[in-house]
Amino acid sequence: NAASDATGSGTGVLGKKLTFNTTLNNGAYVLVDQSRGGGVETYSANNGSSLPGDLVSDADNSFTDKGQAAAVSAHYNIEKVYDYYKNNFNRNSYDNKGATLKSTVHYGNDYNNAFWNGQQMVYGDGDGRTFIPLSGSLDVTGHELTHAVTEYTAGLQYRSQPGALNESMSDVFGNFIEGNHDYLVGEDVYTPNTPGDALRSMSDPTKYGQPDNMSDYVHTGQDNGGVHTNSGIPNKAAYLTIESVGWDKAQKIYYRALTTYLSPRSQFSDARAALLQATSDLYGQGAEYNAVASAWDQVGVK
Ligand SMILES: Cc1cc(C(=O)NCC(F)(F)F)no1
Ligand SMILES: [Ca+2]
Numbered sequence: 001n002a003a004s005d006a007t008g009s010g011t012g013v014l015g016k017k018l019t020f021n022t023t024l025n026n027g028a029y030v031l032v033d034q035s036r037g038g039g040v041e042t043y044s045a046n047n048g049s050s051l052p053g054d055l056v057s058d059a060d061n062s063f064t065d066k067g068q069a070a071a072v073s074a075h076y077n078i079e080k081v082y083d084y085y086k087n088n089f090n091r092n093s094y095d096n097k098g099a100t101l102k103s104t105v106h107y108g109n110d111y112n113n114a115f116w117n118g119q120q121m122v123y124g125d126g127d128g129r130t131f132i133p134l135s136g137s138l139d140v141t142g143h144e145l146t147h148a149v150t151e152y153t154a155g156l157q158y159r160s161q162p163g164a165l166n167e168s169m170s171d172v173f174g175n176f177i178e179g180n181h182d183y184l185v186g187e188d189v190y191t192p193n194t195p196g197d198a199l200r201s202m203s204d205p206t207k208y209g210q211p212d213n214m215s216d217y218v219h220t221g222q223d224n225g226g227v228h229t230n231s232g233i234p235n236k237a238a239y240l241t242i243e244s245v246g247w248d249k250a251q252k253i254y255y256r257a258l259t260t261y262l263s264p265r266s267q268f269s270d271a272r273a274a275l276l277q278a279t280s281d282l283y284g285q286g287a288e289y290n291a292v293a294s295a296w297d298q299v300g301v302k
């Protein structure tokens, strides 16, 4: 990988001073980090909807304008997400072949969401009440890039139980990547006027209207069969597993299950089996194995 020409700095969404790799290109510094895989590239849609939009650039490599904060955070956070997968699992980007990591910020107007569109990550600015720019959250950026990892590995279909597992894997790895053990999703960018809340809680999914047991599975046609609702059930199982076996072992178990045993049409019961198999492979059928079984028993999935 060509080393990036320069080290840029700037102010992120939460007001922090961040440093990151940039590239000097035709007399301007662009948010292109050539040091990680096939590169990390950050664009702006300029509040339109055509993708990827324009590479974010700055004349003096100091990205301190308010309008640059969303891009600064996206660029910095995706560098960290790349490093997480490379350093923990030796995975080189989402395809394990160094695919370029493209993000676009300032998508749409007051857009209260973020997504992976099959080719890149896309981040809204939020409306300033429900969300502030979503790239400001490391667990959200980890969530979105994990959708790409899932697509290139298990390939979990984005509907009903496989879709809820897809969503859960993104929350689980977003949580591992953020590393603050809060088991909350989106807390850093959600409702700036309401401290302490979040989009979702993995430790208590019911706090934000998600089920935490199979007996409360929501059968609906909305949201691809309730993928952002029913993810509460595998999320709770993940929380219980992490608390039982510990952070490090849980990461290895989840990564092995996602990349080796899960498949496009896996149901919750298949996820239980995949995680048990991964645990057995890694640690045998002792305490860790019993902890995984117990976690899924507690959420009503056999
Ligand atoms: C309802 C609903 C929730 C989500 C969601 O999780 N978006 C990803 C995030 F990163 F922005 F949170 N989308 O629709
Ligand atoms: Ca969090």
Ligand SMILES: [Zn+2]
Residues within 6 Å of the ligand: 143, 147, 167, 170
């Ligand atoms: Zn998602």
